[in-house]
Amino acid sequence: MSLKLTGTLTLALLAGLASGSLSAKEWKTIRIGTEGAYAPFNFIDANGQVQGFDIEIGKALCAQLQAQCEFITQDWDGIIPALQAGKYDVILASMFITEERKKQVAFTDPYYKAAMTFVAPKEADVQDISPAALAGKVIGAQAGTTQAEYLTQLYGKSDVRLYPTQEAVNLDLASGRLDLQMGDALPLLMWTRTTDDGKCCQTVGEMVTDPKYVGDGVGMAVRLSDDDLRQQLNQALAAIIADGTYQKINAQYFPINIYTMK
Amino acid sequence: MDSLQHYGAQLLAGAGLTLKLTLGGYLLAALLALPLALLLYRRPRLLTPLARLYVSFFRGTPLLGQLFLLYYGAGQFRPELQALGLWGLLRDPFNCALLTFSLNSAAYQAAILLGGLQGVKAGEMEAARAYGFRPVQLYRLILLPNAYRIAFPALGNELILLLKGGAVASIVTLLDLMGQTRRLFSQTFDFTVYCYAALGYLVITSSLVWLWHRLERRLMRHLQPAAPPPTQRLALSH
Amino acid sequence: MNWQLLSWGPTGWGDELVAGLGITLALALATLPVGLLLGSLSCLLWFRGGPARWLARAYTTLIRGTPELLTLFLVYNGVAMLLNRLLSREHGDFVSLSPFVAGVISLGLVLGGYAAEVLRGAYQSLEFGPREAGLALGMRRYQVLLLIELRPLLQLALPGLGNLWLNLVKDTALVSVIALNDLMRMGTVAVGATRQPFFFYLTVCFIYWGVCMASEWGLARLQLGCRPGGRQGVQPGGHA
Numbered sequence: 195m196s197l198k199l200t201g202t203l204t205l206a207l208l209a210g211l212a213s214g215s216l217s218a219k220e221w222k223t224i225r226i227g228t229e230g231a232y233a234p235f236n237f238i239d240a241n242g243q244v245q246g247f248d249i250e251i252g253k254a255l256c257a258q259l260q261a262q263c264e265f266i267t268q269d270w271d272g273i274i275p276a277l278q279a280g281k282y283d284v285i286l287a288s289m290f291i292t293e294e295r296k297k298q299v300a301f302t303d304p305y306y307k308a309a310m311t312f313v314a315p316k317e318a319d320v321q322d323i324s325p326a327a328l329a330g331k332v333i334g335a336q337a338g339t340t341q342a343e344y345l346t347q348l349y350g351k352s353d354v355r356l357y358p359t360q361e362a363v364n365l366d367l368a369s370g371r372l373d374l375q376m377g378d379a380l381p382l383l384m385w386t387r388t389t390d391d392g393k394c395c396q397t398v399g400e401m402v403t404d405p406k407y408v409g410d411g412v413g414m415a416v417r418l419s420d421d422d423l424r425q426q427l428n429q430a431l432a433a434i435i436a437d438g439t440y441q442k443i444n445a446q447y448f449p450i451n452i453y454t455m456k
Numbered sequence: 457m458d459s460l461q462h463y464g465a466q467l468l469a470g471a472g473l474t475l476k477l478t479l480g481g482y483l484l485a486a487l488l489a490l491p492l493a494l495l496l497y498r499r500p501r502l503l504t505p506l507a508r509l510y511v512s513f514f515r516g517t518p519l520l521g522q523l524f525l526l527y528y529g530a531g532q533f534r535p536e537l538q539a540l541g542l543w544g545l546l547r548d549p550f551n552c553a554l555l556t557f558s559l560n561s562a563a564y565q566a567a568i569l570l571g572g573l574q575g576v577k578a579g580e581m582e583a584a585r586a587y588g589f590r591p592v593q594l595y596r597l598i599l600l601p602n603a604y605r606i607a608f609p610a611l612g613n614e615l616i617l618l619l620k621g622g623a624v625a626s627i628v629t630l631l632d633l634m635g636q637t638r639r640l641f642s643q644t645f646d647f648t649v650y651c652y653a654a655l656g657y658l659v660i661t662s663s664l665v666w667l668w669h670r671l672e673r674r675l676m677r678h679l680q681p682a683a684p685p686p687t688q689r690l691a692l693s694h
Numbered sequence: 695m696n697w698q699l700l701s702w703g704p705t706g707w708g709d710e711l712v713a714g715l716g717i718t719l720a721l722a723l724a725t726l727p728v729g730l731l732l733g734s735l736s737c738l739l740w741f742r743g744g745p746a747r748w749l750a751r752a753y754t755t756l757i758r759g760t761p762e763l764l765t766l767f768l769v770y771n772g773v774a775m776l777l778n779r780l781l782s783r784e785h786g787d788f789v790s791l792s793p794f795v796a797g798v799i800s801l802g803l804v805l806g807g808y809a810a811e812v813l814r815g816a817y818q819s820l821e822f823g824p825r826e827a828g829l830a831l832g833m834r835r836y837q838v839l840l841l842i843e844l845r846p847l848l849q850l851a852l853p854g855l856g857n858l859w860l861n862l863v864k865d866t867a868l869v870s871v872i873a874l875n876d877l878m879r880m881g882t883v884a885v886g887a888t889r890q891p892f893f894f895y896l897t898v899c900f901i902y903w904g905v906c907m908a909s910e911w912g913l914a915r916l917q918l919g920c921r922p923g924g925r926q927g928v929q930p931g932g933h934a
Contacts, residue, residue: 334629338642346643355549355629356639358871361886362528368889369531371547391889516860516906517899518867521878525899528891616758623761627871634763641767647775650768654760661759 221423223262226252227282230267234447235288250443251305252286258430274298285415300418302427304411309379309401309455310341316396323399328352331373334363341376344407368394379455387449401455463640463652470636471656477632478619481557489565497573514563520624522560527552527628553625561618572607612668616661699888707884714880715901721866725798729805736810757807762865765804770796770872793874805862812854816847856913860906877901
């Protein structure tokens with residue numbers, strides 16, 4: 195989330211937009227490019243198959259569009275050039291929607307939200323995360339990230355400490371040197387719920403989803419010329435959210451709804 | 457110049473912390489360096505290897521590694537440290553950095569001081585013994601003042617090097633001059649921040665060098681017999 | 695202590711740390727010639743006198759008065775930024791320095807600043823006799839320097855330069871901060887994965903210690919090797 199973020203809100207209100215009359219004439223096969231190195235969103239299992247949340251969403255979308263799906267892995271640096279070169283038609287790889295990238299590719303509506311969250315030790319029982327309530331508290335974050343900017347701007351009365359890596363922040367929260375930390379919601383959720391040293395701590399308060407800070411979320415990318423495909427994907431996304439397919443996939447991977455971050 | 461007004465207060469605050477860390481660490485190190493140097497000089501059988509290992513380790517490893525070892529290592533042993541009542545001290549990154557700098561600089565200062573002790577002329581010691589000086593007097597009045605006098609320029613260099621090396625404190629979140637600089641740069645991407653920081657460090661180091669010169673001259677005049685010893689000129693150098 | 699943490703392969707960190715050590719040594723070895731070249735140039739400028747000396751003095755004062763870490767950030771973030779601005783490359787096609795190159799440049803600048811002083815000190819303590827003899831024989835100044843004075847100069851400078859090498863090895867650790875996968879950085883990565891900071895940072899420190907001791911041993915041999923005919927070198931104080 196340290197990427198350049200936008201101030202525009204383009205979160206589409208998708209509920210209720212589902213329609214059964216999608217035509218997928220032009221796109222009988224959709225070739226999907228993904229990275230395969232960003233667990234649990236997309237990764238390669240021991241059998242060499244791509245797996246993960248992104249992949250499941252892709253399969254559901256293809257089913258919705260009645261199209262054949264083909265997954266192609268591509269390293270992150272080359273993922274946009276390969277799209278433009280026609281190696282595949284869609285990037286489905288947990289890509290954040292940014293102004294920079296919008297110049298090169300067209301994004302669908304976000305299929306999950308970006309969010310930041312506070313994390314505090316369980317025994318501290320933090321309820322109120324307003325700047326006034328956290329005055330004087332020691333709060334850590336990774337330097338150069340959106341959350342660092344957010345804390346510096348809004349939490350001037352707290353002792354904000356910036357670390358070179360997220361792992362360093364986690365270490366110091368677990369050791370008790372920090373009262374709270376702020377970071378990307380999903381990695382921190384996984385940290386607090388699935389790791390030994392993260393057990394000390396829990397997410398507290400509402401997540402920060404203000405696009406002013408976290409951008410528009412994560413979307414699929416197509417070539418700028420393929421607006422028809424983009425629209426079909428948007429409709430299919432709305433459909434799998436409306437019929438509950440999305441939520442089922444979500445529940446396999448994450449303890450919260452990552453579409454709403456609630 | 458707008459940007460200087462904008463950054464000035466924060467950089468100044470950073471410079472204050474840098475000075476506190478450097479001078480604090482240096483003085484604590486000086487206290488520790490004296491017994492270390494004497495151990496290396498007198499070579500009692502039991503403790504000398506330990507002192508040697510200490511000096512070799514701290515001079516042979518990066519300051520950044522030592523700081524990480526103490527800072528994150530302390531975090532790992534929190535329950536044990538709490539039982540000893542030390543966690544309160546080591547929880548604060550300032551104390552961690554101060555302690556690391558003290559331990560590190562003590563090794564360098566001890567090595568410099570050992571050179572000073574070994575440089576004291578045997579003749580002066582013999583003369584003092586001939587006058588019936590007792591060992592304590594010999595150390596207090598002859599050996600140590602002479603050793604410090606010989607070591608003085610090198611000890612000044614060590615102060616400057618500690619100041620420069622101490623910029624790693626910013627990596628464990630401290631907002632010293634380096635830390636403030638990095639923070640300001642990450643907010644503004646303004647290249648001039650680095651230039652102001654370089655200027656700030658230059659001013660501090662030059663002032664310290666100037667001060668050390670004055671001190672050196674004063675100390676030497678007081679201690680000097682008729683023939684002045686050839687004192688090295690202290691510059692910003694090794 | 696769990697020694698399996700240092701084993702080879704996917705479960706241990708031994709192979710990663712060794713790879714990191716490789717990068718650390720590569721960085722130090724790549725920096726050495728750059729720094730010595732800069733140091734020699736600066737030293738030559740100093741002896742030219744006039745504005746050239748002024749330039750050399752400004753360079754060494756700047757290097758010795760500012761932290762290595764600042765030089766590193768200045769080069770890594772600043773230089774790339776300046777280049778982009780100069781070439782007015784606002785979009786795409788950005789010039790950026792790799793951490794390794796930034797490390798070589800900044801540590802080279804630092805090494806050069808100190809090496810200039812060591813070389814100058816060594817040159818100033820050379821005896822006049824051979825130089826004058828050479829000039830009297832009609833040799834050019836550079837011939838005197840290369841054919842007569844270079845060898846004793848290096849002998850005199852060796853202890854000081856040796857110290858600078860040890861400093862260089864330790865200073866490479868700073869480059870871990872800009873994400874070069876050197877020894878220090880691999881230690882940090884291992885700490886992130888295993889939550890064993892004490893064990894891994896101690897291991898990393900021991901490895902640096904080993905490199906320094908090996909270097910000291912090698913330098914002592916080198917010094918013995920070129921002792922004949924040379925005088926006792928200037929003993930440098932300060933950081934070993």
